Amino acid sequence: MRLSLATWNINSVRLRIDLVTRFLTEQAPDVLCLQETKCRDSEFPLAAFHKLGYSHIAINGQKGYHGVAIVSKIPFAESGKRDFCAKGDARHITVTLLPETTPARPINLHNFYVPAGGDEPDPEINPKFAHKLAFLDEMAEWMRTDLIAHRDAIIVGDLNIAPLETDVWSHKALLKVVSHTPIEVEKLGRVINAGPWIDALRHHVPPEEKLYTWWSYRSPDWSKADKGRRLDHIWVSASLKQHLDGLTILRDSRGWDRPSDHVPVTVQLNLD
Incomplete structure (x- = not known):
């Protein structure tokens, strides 16, 4: 069985439902994880997804902000x-995928929207940055204590950090810019480890x-300047590494009409 799984910070699912429809029609991933849906659960456009054949839906939303x-x-x-940092923000949801052709291999899937962190990379004067660092600390501790990656598991989402020097257009220029500062990269490394x-x-x-992304x-x-960052991630447990079988980053979608500033990222796994 081949499994295709995509992640996309859509920046308002209702505003950009036509773009989501286009993506699902053209690319047809088996699973799509969305971030920044920006609507309450009751306002989520269920009918549009059902019409496209996506009948299994899990939502964690809130009015006007965040949402996965x-x-x-x-x-x-x-x-x-999970309500990370006990702030009541809709930033995480998890499901257990049950592929019908491989019923003995359930896969735990976690979808995250990590706080952006504001503009000033100083937790003493910027509470948004302090929140981001605390969120990452809790992620790392939770993963250690719950042994999440010891099962077949996948983590996706807008993690709002570009960890490698090659994940940003200029390492030197962005060292003091939120999303690429050394402390963020270090804390994300602890989550990965x-x-x-x-x-x-x-x-x-x-x-x-x-x-x-x-x-x-x-x-x-944006295309000519190409000053991008890799903020969107897909991680898999070690047990799934050998099954990774393809990657698509749909850069062209950044040029669609009224686009998100993020593009969809899709991985393929061969579970045979």
Whole structure:
């Protein structure tokens, strides 16, 4: 069985449902994880996904902010959500995928939207940055104590950190910019090592090559300037590493009408 799984910070699922429809029609992943859905559960456009054949849906939303969702053609058991830092933010949801052709191999899937952290990389004066660091600390501790990666598991989402020098357009220019500061990279490293997790994108793209999934709205010509960052991630447990079998980063979607500033990232796994 081949399993295709995508992650996309859509920046309002209702505003960009036509783009989601286009993506699902053209790319047809088995599972799509969305971040920044920005709507309450009751406002989520269920009908649009059902029409496209995504009948299994898990939502963790809130009014106007944050929000994560998983839509799937594959049956799953909804496992729940965690309120990181006890702030009441909708930033995590988890399900257990139940592939019908491999019933003995359930896969735990976690969808995250890590706080962006504001503009000033100083937790003493910027509570948003302090929240981001605390969120990462809790992620690492939770993964260590729950041994999440000791099962077949996948973590996806907008983690709002570009960890490698080649994950940003200029390492030197962004060292003091939130998303690439040394303290963020260090704390994300602790989360990865708490698995340990396999970076699925870098499994396919060597770490010495540039790799981006986000381009700022502030750039008048994002494609020409190409000042991107890799903020969107897919990690798999060591047990799934050998099954990684393809990667697509849909850069062209950044140029669609009224796009998100993130693009969809899709990995393929061969579970045979």
